[in-house]
Amino acid sequence: MTDRLAALLAESPSIERASKLAPPTLPVLEALTTLLPHGGLLPGSTTQIGGASSTSLALALIAKATEQSWTAIVGLPHIGLRAADELGVDLEHLVVVDEATVDVFAAVIDAFDVVLACPPPARKAPRIAGRVRERDAVMCVLGPMPDADLTIVSSNARWHGLGDGHGHLAARTIDVTATGRRAAARPKHTTLWLPDEDGKIRTHTPVVRIRP
Numbered sequence: 001m002t003d004r005l006a007a008l009l010a011e012s013p014s015i016e017r018a019s020k021l022a023p024p025t026l027p028v029l030e031a032l033t034t035l036l037p038h039g040g041l042l043p044g045s046t047t048q049i050g051g052a053s054s055t056s057l058a059l060a061l062i063a064k065a066t067e068q069s070w071t072a073i074v075g076l077p078h079i080g081l082r083a084a085d086e087l088g089v090d091l092e093h094l095v096v097v098d099e100a101t102v103d104v105f106a107a108v109i110d111a112f113d114v115v116l117a118c119p120p121p122a123r124k125a126p127r128i129a130g131r132v133r134e135r136d137a138v139m140c141v142l143g144p145m146p147d148a149d150l151t152i153v154s155s156n157a158r159w160h161g162l163g164d165g166h167g168h169l170a171a172r173t174i175d176v177t178a179t180g181r182r183a184a185a186r187p188k189h190t191t192l193w194l195p196d197e198d199g200k201i202r203t204h205t206p207v208v209r210i211r212p
Helices: 003-010 031-036 054-063 083-084 103-113 122-135
Strands: 045-053 071-074 094-097 114-117 138-142 150-162 167-180 187-191
Touching: 031 187, 045 054, 045 122, 054 114, 054 150, 054 167, 071 103, 071 138, 083 094, 094 103, 103 114, 103 122, 122 150
Parallel strands: 045 138, 045 150, 071 094, 071 114, 114 138
Antiparallel strands: 150 167, 167 187
């Protein structure tokens, strides 16, 4: 564990894991509940996230949980705090760690309820996943995670708002598929506004046009 991370944890006695109370799941935004086999983020599980707009999707996935649970973002320097805030992440419960060594992974899994991270080294992934299960943490990985409990892939991102040579990009829809092991073995699909014209994340309901 790096000295800087050790100092952060030592100086932050208010970081107390909500998972010590053994919640059945950590909450997610309503639009995402139907994708997840347990209706929320399951402590002790790993999720890999990929495809179009995967960063936005990952932030949306953890947003609701950050309202009450301490969260670490590890090894993802491209993620901006403004973007995270706009997608609903509670910055008061968020710690960003630039380094992504095995020791850092171990430290944040021990200390935080939710970890959003870059892919760990492939040969160390089983050890890290075992620690996630042991500590009842939730780990979401932007990219490949061998033997992940859940895989969420987004595709077909479409921006809305442009007319014939005028207007501006105001909203985006994406198709999302979730599949995995055990309870998640049956794939689930949905289309999301990420975000809609009001900046909200919600399920996209197609307009059915009835011909006269």
